[in-house]
Amino acid sequence: MKSATTTVTIAASERYAYLDLTEDLERAIKDAGVTDGAVIAFCEHTTCALLINEWEDGALADFRRRVTGMIPDADVYYEHDDFAIRTQNMHEDERANGHAHVKAMLLSATSHAIPVVAGAPGLGTWQRLIFFEMDEPKDRRITFHVFGS
Amino acid sequence: MKSATTTVTIAASERYAYLDLTEDLERAIKDAGVTDGAVIAFCEHTTCALLINEWEDGALADFRRRVTGMIPDADVYYEHDDFAIRTQNMHEDERANGHAHVKAMLLSATSHAIPVVAGAPGLGTWQRLIFFEMDEPKDRRITFHVFGS
Amino acid sequence: MKSATTTVTIAASERYAYLDLTEDLERAIKDAGVTDGAVIAFCEHTTCALLINEWEDGALADFRRRVTGMIPDADVYYEHDDFAIRTQNMHEDERANGHAHVKAMLLSATSHAIPVVAGAPGLGTWQRLIFFEMDEPKDRRITFHVFGS
Numbered sequence: 430m431k432s433a434t435t436t437v438t439i440a441a442s443e444r445y446a447y448l449d450l451t452e453d454l455e456r457a458i459k460d461a462g463v464t465d466g467a468v469i470a471f472c473e474h475t476t477c478a479l480l481i482n483e484w485e486d487g488a489l490a491d492f493r494r495r496v497t498g499m500i501p502d503a504d505v506y507y508e509h510d511d512f513a514i515r516t517q518n519m520h521e522d523e524r525a526n527g528h529a530h531v532k533a534m535l536l537s538a539t540s541h542a543i544p545v546v547a548g549a550p551g552l553g554t555w556q557r558l559i560f561f562e563m564d565e566p567k568d569r570r571i572t573f574h575v576f577g578s
Numbered sequence: 579m580k581s582a583t584t585t586v587t588i589a590a591s592e593r594y595a596y597l598d599l600t601e602d603l604e605r606a607i608k609d610a611g612v613t614d615g616a617v618i619a620f621c622e623h624t625t626c627a628l629l630i631n632e633w634e635d636g637a638l639a640d641f642r643r644r645v646t647g648m649i650p651d652a653d654v655y656y657e658h659d660d661f662a663i664r665t666q667n668m669h670e671d672e673r674a675n676g677h678a679h680v681k682a683m684l685l686s687a688t689s690h691a692i693p694v695v696a697g698a699p700g701l702g703t704w705q706r707l708i709f710f711e712m713d714e715p716k717d718r719r720i721t722f723h724v725f726g727s
Numbered sequence: 728m729k730s731a732t733t734t735v736t737i738a739a740s741e742r743y744a745y746l747d748l749t750e751d752l753e754r755a756i757k758d759a760g761v762t763d764g765a766v767i768a769f770c771e772h773t774t775c776a777l778l779i780n781e782w783e784d785g786a787l788a789d790f791r792r793r794v795t796g797m798i799p800d801a802d803v804y805y806e807h808d809d810f811a812i813r814t815q816n817m818h819e820d821e822r823a824n825g826h827a828h829v830k831a832m833l834l835s836a837t838s839h840a841i842p843v844v845a846g847a848p849g850l851g852t853w854q855r856l857i858f859f860e861m862d863e864p865k866d867r868r869i870t871f872h873v874f875g876s
Contacts, residue, residue: 542690
């Protein structure tokens, strides 16, 4: 039984940008030397998400449009952004990102568990591991835990 | 430490149909000979999902109704289905399934990780592992990775 | 390779209340004696959820408000609650909780897989493991499966 935990640090170009992390996932498995087992992909943040879907610009644009329509980033009251009443977890660069917290909880896409088969992630033909930034872009840490034989 | 990866191929009868995969999950654990550990259930596709909930026809109909209300499959523009402008990943039997990609990303229900206790999935009284087809039905591969002792 | 499965039983104070389970998660890892590995957090129920996000009262209130707006708990027909026609899984204390089943399937937040690093969950700065009750409160079982070295 082998196991390894590695982290990549990424940053999207802008709010609502996507990044394809499939090659990072593949590299984590290769580096761990695991042929058969599984890998956990984990996002260490509260206003972005990890999706598994097709990388096709139209589908990704469709998702962005529908999610921001359901949970708007403007013209809606978010108590998280009401700095007149909020007291918890205030820090220097606090931003109005209540919408992104709501989106992240709605998606609940912080972690995925993926089988490892023949030394590669057992993804289907069209599946890619995709990072979705929903807040102002900044450095984000994605952790992979690979285990197996 | 034992581990095993197995795959079942299933097909729903129609769009928005559900299939109960709990017995397939149980069988994968038995076949792996694992008594205590965990199992990963993974769906290898981008327009369907794995749910863990109660198998009660009314609840499943309620969910179908609400999800299709939120993300309609008609009378809404999906860039993924705009074949006049799309260039990526086009293949012969390309279908207008942009709505199903959006639903799948919204649910983010590609994988689940479930404890294995006494040789069976550690599900609660009402929990079942349920496949939800959101696209035109076709063969779908669900992979189980079981590990433990 | 070590592994251990433990369960905590919790109860929220009211419908839509949150409970911070991060210390329970930390304790499960310590008790398992695992330094490097991963932990699965699993909710054994069909009308509540496990979220990973920031514990800030405003953000949690925002999420409650938006989710109940999208999937109302009143003034909407749920076939699951139509006891005149329903025949499956009826039990003595059956409650009108169709809305909570739909919310739970939409969130698909029954399980999470989290790396374990240096004997603790590899959560980011603001991440907490949060239980979200969406039904009338009652005893709920959350299972942790920890594995690694």
